[in-house]
Amino acid sequence: MEIHNLTAHEIRDKLRKKEVSAREVTQTIFNRIEKVESKIEAFMGLSKERALKWADEVDRRMGEGLEMEDLAGIPMAIKDNICTEGITTTCSSKILQNFVPPYNATVMEKLYQSKGILVGKTNMDEFAMGSSTENSAFKKTKNPWNLERVPGGSSGGSAAAVAAGEAFFALGSDTGGSIRQPASFCGLVGLKPTYGLVSRYGLIAYASSLDQIGPLTKDVEDCALVLNAIAGHDKMDPTSAPYGKIDYKKALINDVFGMKIGIAKEYFGTGIDMDVKNALYNAVELLQSMGAVIEEVFMPHTQYALPAYYIIASSECSSNLARFDGVRYGHRAEQFEDFNDLFIKTRSEGFGEEVKRRIMLGTHGLSSGYYDAYYKKALKVRTLIKEDFHRAFEKFDVLISPTTPTSAFKLGKKTHDPLEMYMSDVCTVPVNIAGIPAISIPCGYKDGLPMGLQIMGKYFDESTILRVAYTFEQNTDFHKKRAELQP
């Protein structure tokens, strides 16, 4: 296999055995980018000089015999809503087109400490609002498996970069499915950790009670390595959990004997593609053959997760995006009559249509006279959804469902109707509402396009979902396939 198609742990092993240098690996990645990036358009910006410098530093330390972290010398891509000091961070929005953060997100500090090599910042749906990366103000990222298809969103750039061999792993963010859905569309492993496991400091906020940063990788082992690097309490994030982190490498166990796995019929409705359902049934059969006990579970409030999500997320985003006013950073309108006009013009010029739509929805839902009917109501429905999961987890270790109703759809197919686009999140959104962890892993291909299986777990029980994911992966070949890009 060519270098760019290897996994992060395979590169780590080669580096440790001195079969290859960090510089060679990094240079190979940039050669790959040169070859395919014009077709994929995964990146908002690239950091070649810096990357090679860091690679040399890693080589120097390895040469001195210093012990290095698992991710040392491994080229990585970072979603452009994660602040990187001194490196433009745009959220794929015109309003932050030239914004250069004066500080690093905590996850960046941690990855830098692990000596990961930053390749560049990736394209996304503007402010993480979207399910296809088509809402980017700057470019449309393509799915490496089929260039006429979307990579998913909002972490589409990160997913496409890894799937195209332009980085060995990436960070994305997930508010309603934005790591898992692109993972599913791009044949990758994507994990949304338990809310609070990974610090949000430096993640430009969309919905503060839902957002989480997580890894996009080629296999489950890589996912565990990245999670090890980024998880943990952070005093800079008051919503960060002061407990819960463990060594996730220990979760890589190929055994599900005796585990109780729940399947909720509510996740297998009419909107789910027949091929996706069949892939899921095959997966269930495999796990059963390995001794897992599979049973049906009822999650009656599942159908309310999507409307609740849109009220909660848009309400929180209307508050979070109020800071973009042209005062301290970002775009400022050139012509304005007064203070108020400055805000109106700046925001109307700087935000794209979907962002405006969600701000408006949130503003309306929180406004006097509507607050109880929308926002408060949605938060009560949230409690009911959470309780559905609690009840399920009293009996089951994990729950399994499709990640997305279909494989990747065509570019431009759903852009005319926001509601149709929102429906792609129907399986992923309940997870964010409840705050539980969930992973998407490849489970099949339809017409050359990947399909994803979602495994949901208890709070801070990433171990168990990683174990089920690892077991499934090690007994199938789906994770070994690579997108074949026509040169």
Add this chain to the structure above:
Amino acid sequence: MGPDYKEGLEMAINIKDVEHAANLARLRFSEDQMEDFTKKFSGIIEYVEKLNEVDVEGVEPTYHILPLKNVLREDEVKPSIPREKVLMNAPEQYNGYFKLPKVIE
């Protein structure tokens, strides 16, 4: 209203509500944008009103997942981001301040 406006169409939200929300959100739409926006917006409002089906009698709202409250630290001076760095992205600055149009007459 433009020629595409359907007379008598029942919308979950009317233009007045949209204008009110736009004002609060400090957003402005052109006339042609307003109509299309209101239509799509109304569709979404209609969709989220699905929550009206749910009986939430006696249910407490969940604002946040984790039972964390009042996460505070000791009142000790710690390093902040230096002023020059903070001002680096300022659209307009003067003498170490963000420069803006006059607020108070």
